[in-house]
Amino acid sequence: xxxxxxxxxxxxxxxxxxxxxxxxxxxxxxxxxxxxxxxxxxxxxxxxxxxxxxxxxxxxxxxxxxxxxxxxxxxxxxxxxxxxxxxxxxxxxxxxxxxxxxxxxxxxxxxxxxxxxxxxxxxxxxxxxxxxxxxxxxxxxxxxxxxxxxxxxxxx
Amino acid sequence: xxxxxxxxxxxxxxxxxxxxxxxxxxxxxxxxxxxxxxxxxxxxxxxxxxxxxxxxxxxxxxxxxxxxxxxxxxxxxxxxxxxxxxxxxxxxxxxxxxxxxxxxxxxxxxxxxxxxxxxxxxxxxxxxxxxxxxxxxxxxxxxxxxxxxxxxxxxxxxxxxxxxxxxxxxxxxxxxxxxxxxxxxxxxxxxxxxxxxxxxxxxxxxxxxxxxxxxxxxxxxxxxxxxxxxxxxxxxxxxxxxxxxxxxxxxxxxxxxxxxxxxxxxxxxxxxxxxxxxxxxxxxxxxxxxxxxxxxxxxxxxxxxxxxxxxxxxxxxxxxxxxxxxxxxxxxxxxxxxxxxxxxxxxxxxxxxxxxxxxxxxxxxxxxxxxxxxxxxxxxxxxxxxxxxxxxxxxxxxxxxxxxxxxxxxxxxxxxxxxxxxxxxxxxxxxxxxxxxxxxxxxxxxxxxxxxxxxxxxxxxxxxxxxxxxxxxxxxxxxxxxxxxxxxxxxxxxxx
Numbered sequence: 299x300x301x302x303x304x305x306x307x308x309x310x311x312x313x314x315x316x317x318x319x320x321x322x323x324x325x326x327x328x329x330x331x332x333x334x335x336x337x338x339x340x341x342x343x344x345x346x347x348x349x350x351x352x353x354x355x356x357x358x359x360x361x362x363x364x365x366x367x368x369x370x371x372x373x374x375x376x377x378x379x380x381x382x383x384x385x386x387x388x389x390x391x392x393x394x395x396x397x398x399x400x401x402x403x404x405x406x407x408x409x410x411x412x413x414x415x416x417x418x419x420x421x422x423x424x425x426x427x428x429x430x431x432x433x434x435x436x437x438x439x440x441x442x443x444x445x446x447x448x449x450x451x452x453x454x
Numbered sequence: 455x456x457x458x459x460x461x462x463x464x465x466x467x468x469x470x471x472x473x474x475x476x477x478x479x480x481x482x483x484x485x486x487x488x489x490x491x492x493x494x495x496x497x498x499x500x501x502x503x504x505x506x507x508x509x510x511x512x513x514x515x516x517x518x519x520x521x522x523x524x525x526x527x528x529x530x531x532x533x534x535x536x537x538x539x540x541x542x543x544x545x546x547x548x549x550x551x552x553x554x555x556x557x558x559x560x561x562x563x564x565x566x567x568x569x570x571x572x573x574x575x576x577x578x579x580x581x582x583x584x585x586x587x588x589x590x591x592x593x594x595x596x597x598x599x600x601x602x603x604x605x606x607x608x609x610x611x612x613x614x615x616x617x618x619x620x621x622x623x624x625x626x627x628x629x630x631x632x633x634x635x636x637x638x639x640x641x642x643x644x645x646x647x648x649x650x651x652x653x654x655x656x657x658x659x660x661x662x663x664x665x666x667x668x669x670x671x672x673x674x675x676x677x678x679x680x681x682x683x684x685x686x687x688x689x690x691x692x693x694x695x696x697x698x699x700x701x702x703x704x705x706x707x708x709x710x711x712x713x714x715x716x717x718x719x720x721x722x723x724x725x726x727x728x729x730x731x732x733x734x735x736x737x738x739x740x741x742x743x744x745x746x747x748x749x750x751x752x753x754x755x756x757x758x759x760x761x762x763x764x765x766x767x768x769x770x771x772x773x774x775x776x777x778x779x780x781x782x783x784x785x786x787x788x789x790x791x792x793x794x795x796x797x798x799x800x801x802x803x804x805x806x807x808x809x810x811x812x813x814x815x816x817x818x819x820x821x822x823x824x825x826x827x828x829x830x831x832x833x834x835x836x837x838x839x840x841x842x843x844x845x846x847x848x849x850x851x852x853x854x855x856x857x858x859x860x861x862x863x864x865x866x867x868x869x870x871x872x873x874x875x876x877x878x879x880x881x882x883x884x885x886x887x888x889x890x891x892x893x894x895x896x897x898x899x900x901x902x903x904x905x906x907x908x909x910x911x912x913x914x915x916x917x918x919x920x921x922x923x924x925x926x927x928x929x930x931x932x933x934x935x936x937x938x939x940x941x942x943x944x945x946x947x948x949x950x
Contacts, residue, residue, distance in 0.1 A: 321737070323719030329700055356720075363721040365875075366665045366703030382627030383818060383854040384780030386868065388809075420705060420872065421627035422666055425780035425852070426497035426787050427471045435668045439470030 307342070310334050311349045322350035324360040328367055337368045373415035375453045380430040382421030390429035394418065396443035397431070400450055413453070458486050458526055461504040461511070463493035463552065465637050466669050467630065471500035472518075479519040485526050492638025494552030495788025496539050498806075504552070510535055539785055542803055544766075546774055547751050548631075548790045550639050556673055559680050562641040568686070570753030574649040577756075579609055582653040588760030590772040591752070595621055595708070595745030596820070596849045596925065598838050601752075607732040608654040608740040616656040617741040618647050619717065620749055622663040622670070623701050623708040626821025628852030631776040631788060632746035636663070636670035639750070640677035644686070644696065646749030649756055650742050651689045659696040660736075661746075662713055665703050674698045705822075705876035709924045710735075710743040712878060723878045724924045745850070747776055767793035771837035775848070779805060781855035782812045791836075797853075798832035805855065812857035816940065820849025822872050823929030826856075826936040847929065862941040863948060866934045867895040873930040883918045884927025890914060891934065901948050908938060908945060 314327035327350055331338050338346075338361055347357045361367055379385075379394045397416055404410040424430040427439030431449070438449060462473055477488055493500065499515040503525055512531030514521060524530050534552075535541065545551070554561040562568070574582050586602035593599045608616060620643060624632040635643055647659050663671045678696050681687050687694045699717055706712045707722040714736050716722035735741025751773065755763045764772045771793035777800060780786045785806035795803075797817065808814055816826045825846035827834070834840050841848050856865070873888035891914055894907050915931030922928040938945050 321718065325702060325716060325719040326699075327719070329702060359721055360719065364702035364704055366701075381868075383822065383852075384628050384786070386865070387781040387854055387856050387860060389859075419666065419703075420876070421625065421629075423624060423630040423633045424467050424470050425628050425630055425778065425854070426495075427467045427500070428780060428786075430470065432666075437466055437470045439467060 306334070307331070307345075311346060314346075315349050316351065322352055324350060324352060324357055325364070328357070328361055328364075332367060337371050340369050371412075373412045375414050375450075376432075376434055377414055377416045377450075378419040378422070378432040379416065380420075380422040380424065380428065380432070381418045382425060382428070382430075384425035385421075385429040388428045392443045393429050393431060393441050393446065396446040397450070400446050414450070457484060458505060460486055460488055460525065461491050461552075462488045463500060463502065464490035464556070465493035465634060466667075467497050467634075468493045468500040468502075471497060472516075473501040476501045476503075476517060476519060480522060483522065486522065489555060491554060492551045492556050493634065494534075494540060495548065495634065496537065496785070497787045498785045499537070499539075504534060505531070507531075507533075509533065513537070539787065539789075539804055539806070543790050544774055544792055545790050546754050547642070547747070547776065548634075548639075548788065550642075551634070551788075554639070556638050556640060557676050557680060559641060559677075559684055562639070566757065567641055567753070568645060570756035571645050571648050571652075571686075573756040574652050579653045579655065582649065582756070583609060585756060585760040586653075586752075589755045589763035590760075591748070591755060591763060592771070592838065593744055594747040594751065594776070594850065596626070596847065598848070601744065601748060604730075604732045604742055604744075605650065605653050607730065608656075608742050611733060611740045613740050615658070615737070615739045616654050617736045617739060618650045618654070618656045618659040619713070619736065619741055619743045620647055620659070620661040621708060621710065621713055621743055621745045622661050622667070622674075623713060624664060624667070624746070624850065625705040625708045626823075626850045626852050628780050628818070628821055628854040629778050629850045631778055631851065633667050633670050634788060635746050635750045636661075636667070637673045640673050641681065642750045642753055643674070643746055644677060644681050646752040647696065648686070648689070648694060649752050650744070650749065651694050654740065654742060655689070656742070657689055657692050657694055659694060660717060661696070661698045662701060662707070662717055663698055664701045664707075671698050671700060704878075705872075706878045706924070706926050709926070712924070713743060714741065721878070724880050724926075726923060747850070768835065768837040768839070770839040775836055776851050777804075777836070778850075778852050779855075780852065781817075782809045782857040783807070783855045784809055793837040794835050796833050796835050797827060800836065800853070801832065801855070808855070808857060812859070815856045815858050815860050816862075816937075817856065818854045818933060819852070820847040821852045822869055823847065823925055823932060824849050824852070825932045826940060828940040846932070862937045862944045863895060863899055866937045866945075867892060867899060869930065869933045870895055873926060877926060881922045881924075881927050883921045884930070887914050887918045887927070888930060891918075891931075895934075898945060898948050903945070903948055905946075908942075911935070911938065 316322040511534040711725035712722040731741045777789040783805035870891040
């Protein structure tokens with residue numbers, strides 16, 4: 299299993315190796331790794347740097363710069379709550395609290411571990427149907443705090 | 455049983471408002487066939503189902519699955535032409551919205567698409583730039599720089615490689631028109647970029663699309679594929695290579711030099727200008743970076759002539775403005791109107807009043823770097839000059855209305871925290887100043903503020919304005935300082 303994962307990782311990285319005369323594109327490589335693995339493990343930095351022909355520090359610098367690149371595996375469901383101004387005006391913060399409350403309720407249950415990762419995002423571009431939450435790539439608009447259990451319950 | 459063809463928007467916001475649920479529920483029904491179009495932008499009416507009648511389309515608003523019999527019987531519909539929110543608009547760039555299927559190239563063509571590109575191909579590159587000069591089009595991303603001047607610089611430099619880059623990093627909270635264009639009328643963006651490529655002699659283009667817009671990136675990739683198959687992507691018989699590139703959640707990457715750094719795969723840090731990207735941009739080559747809306751405005755200008763565009767709007771702001779209304783109003787949505795209407799007019803005519811239970815408090819124009827306006831200052835005309843004179847910005851056209859429940863200290867703290875999170879770190883006043891600003895506001899929130907704190911904030915704000923390279927640090931103090939200016943009581947009340 300481990301060996302297969304390593305091969306696959308090397309395979310993805312190989313597609314990011316810059317073809318002459320192109321320059322290496324660190325961000326593109328990190329996004330490719332993340333889209334395959336869900337995150338970019340920091341212990342993979344040296345290997346990524348080597349394939350791209352750049353320094354470890356350059357890779358680490360790009361990895362830490364972009365907020366959508368993650369170095370920890372996310373939960374099975376990634377929930378992002380929009381904190382843009384239109385969502386703020388429409389009480390997105392109450393939705394955020396309702397989500398936290400829902401998750402806290404199930405905190406002791408081991409089957410619930412790693413179920414959700416909850417984050418705030420700066421704007422989902424859904425300002426006319428706010429407040430907004432994104433579950434994975436699915437966007438939900440006009441969310442009321444009371445909708446939260448209904449939205450999260452079906453996600454195992 | 456006769457199947458009735460109906461139309462339902464397939465745009466992200468419409469889906470979020472319930473269009474997807476509706477389409478799923480009705481997918482098995484024999485009596486109705488749903489054609490998925492772009493959205494008209496009247497999001498408060500979504501999900502909105504339309505059907506053809508001899509007198510044009512009729513619409514049903516906020517449709518629920520059990521409304522099917524009404525729609526099928528044709529009972530209770532409203533003529534689309536009679537919807538005040540839409541009727542009072544002047545749609546040019548958004549003329550196809552709600553009408554066409556986003557990825558139907560033939561429909562785009564039938565409705566006048568590709569005319570601008572055909573016109574551009576019959577003109578010399580110099581004549582294209584001249585047409586843009588006559589049009590007096592200014593960049594729609596926020597900086598409002600005359601588009602023709604950028605193009606002329608890139609055109610006149612001899613280089614074996616030039617680039618056209620669409621800035622689709624629509625990061626200003628409160629704005630969504632670029633997303634709508636990419637999801638709803640993607641060929642218009644491609645056409646605008648092709649016209650630019652022809653004018654400056656570029657053979658490669660990129661659409662830098664923010665990570666938060668997966669559906670827009672998908673639609674653009676499909677549209678590029680279709681355009682390529684239709685042999686549209688060429689520049690003077692050379693193939694024009696167009697690619698969608700994903701960002702990774704950095705607000706400052708909407709600034710053109712940071713965007714180009716990110717496109718090359720590095721940290722999206724702002725660079726000092728000059729050199730401007732039009733002289734030395736991507737990989738050191740002449741590059742035109744323009745906002746999606748700017749590119750999408752260009753096909754009509756070439757098709758109808760620069761003078762047509764210059765005939766709309768006000769002295770310094772020609773053409774139409776895509777206002778994106780959000781916040782606590784009854785009727786949030788996309789509004790395309792010629793420049794010149796006052797803020798009050800826009801709120802009255804389109805906003806439909808405050809949401810239930812809400813009283814007006816303030817409106818913010820231009821995203822997280824835009825100034826706040828209280829009720830007494832709503833008579834300002836929506837145009838670049840009037841806003842510049844007031845020390846405000848139109849930005850990318852986002853208007854967010856706040857109600858009486860909005861806590862101005864919390865809002866000000868939110869803006870400083872946002873800047874602290876998003877600062878690229880290049881300029882010290884922005885990197886450190888925003889953190890100090892946030893700390894001061896948190897102190898005020900805790901009731902530990904002093905009279906000196908407001909003075910400190912204002913001093914800090916002036917420093918950031920004067921000493922930051924880009925608009926993030928330079929504009930971040932405006933919403934904070936205008937909040938203090940118009941609602942001083944809320945800040946003073948909490949002093950310890």
